[in-house]
Amino acid sequence: MLLISRRAFIIMITAVDVAQRAARADIDDLSSDAGNRTSSVGAVLAAGVRDAAVTFPDETNTGVVDKTSLKPSGSITTSRDEQVIRGLDISGLVQINHNAVTLENCKITAASWSVVTVADGVTGAVVQNCEINGLGSSGNEGSCGISGHGTFIGNNIYNVENGFSLAGGSSVIENNYIHNLQASGSPHYDGIQIDGNVSDVTISHNTIINDHNQTSAVMIDNGFGPISNIQVDNNRLIGGAYTVYSDGRQGSGPISNVSFTNNRMGRGHWGYRAFSRNMPTWKGNVDDVTGRPI
Numbered sequence: 001m002l003l004i005s006r007r008a009f010i011i012m013i014t015a016v017d018v019a020q021r022a023a024r025a026d027i028d029d030l031s032s033d034a035g036n037r038t039s040s041v042g043a044v045l046a047a048g049v050r051d052a053a054v055t056f057p058d059e060t061n062t063g064v065v066d067k068t069s070l071k072p073s074g075s076i077t078t079s080r081d082e083q084v085i086r087g088l089d090i091s092g093l094v095q096i097n098h099n100a101v102t103l104e105n106c107k108i109t110a111a112s113w114s115v116v117t118v119a120d121g122v123t124g125a126v127v128q129n130c131e132i133n134g135l136g137s138s139g140n141e142g143s144c145g146i147s148g149h150g151t152f153i154g155n156n157i158y159n160v161e162n163g164f165s166l167a168g169g170s171s172v173i174e175n176n177y178i179h180n181l182q183a184s185g186s187p188h189y190d191g192i193q194i195d196g197n198v199s200d201v202t203i204s205h206n207t208i209i210n211d212h213n214q215t216s217a218v219m220i221d222n223g224f225g226p227i228s229n230i231q232v233d234n235n236r237l238i239g240g241a242y243t244v245y246s247d248g249r250q251g252s253g254p255i256s257n258v259s260f261t262n263n264r265m266g267r268g269h270w271g272y273r274a275f276s277r278n279m280p281t282w283k284g285n286v287d288d289v290t291g292r293p294i
Contacts, residue, residue, distance in 0.1 A: 202233070236263070
């Protein structure tokens with residue numbers, strides 16, 4: 001088995017990510033729905049008048065439950081299986097290298113490629129009720145709030161290029177608030193990006209706001225391999241070039257069994273959806289402002 005250092009791994013992944021984002025640039029030029037364009041910023045503002053009875057995650061119901069008792073900490077790397085990390089104000093990164101680790105009720109602040117990383121091969125990771133701030137300034141090009149796979153619930157993620165970058169095994173992403181995407185360099189903003197070699201993902205009842213006129217709230221593509229069994233259900237998704245993508249042009253391997261159901265969507269710069277070389281299930285989705293079927 002080939003072993004490489006974490007530094008070498010990050011350099012390798014960063015190089016691949018730069019190339020992947022460069023290859024993705026043409027996605028933002030799709031304009032099949034250009035005759036009825038509207039700005040993402042306008043969609044975000046207009047969405048404030050949506051039905052008050054519909055409640056989705058925001059700053060009031062995600063992130064750290066009690067910030068008054070947080071204890072200062074530097075970067076953390078896990079040391080054992082079933083470790084619980086709780087109640088910390090972390091200035092630095094979190095690296096989860098062990099199974100069944102729980103990270104909860106923490107504030108994590110860092111400018112890095114990945115603020116919270118779940119290592120490949122790890123199982124049972126849970127990140128819950130955390131506030132993740134990528135600083136949105138120099139040093140966070142290509143950044144993501146959480147990378148890897150696991151169960152991610154009730155987190156408030158902002159000032160990064162991508163809220164989540166999924167890789168490896170199955171994941172549950174539920175009740176998170178992803179907003180104010182901001183990064184240095186030449187970013188391609190995605191609330192959630194799934195760039196291939198991923199299966200069995202549930203994305204449910206999140207709020208994702210991309211107030212830029214490019215890329216997406218949810219990006220699904222086969223850049224690094226096949227995709228299967230991705231369920232995007234009952235979310236509030238706003239902005240980007242298209243609000244959601246399922247793009248089979250970026251690499252090798254099929255995309256199968258992807259569904260977008262029962263979501264409220266704020267229209268991206270060019271439209272709500274861009275599908276290529278696959279046909280996801282599309283059912284019960286409505287405009288976030290008007291409630292009309294889309």
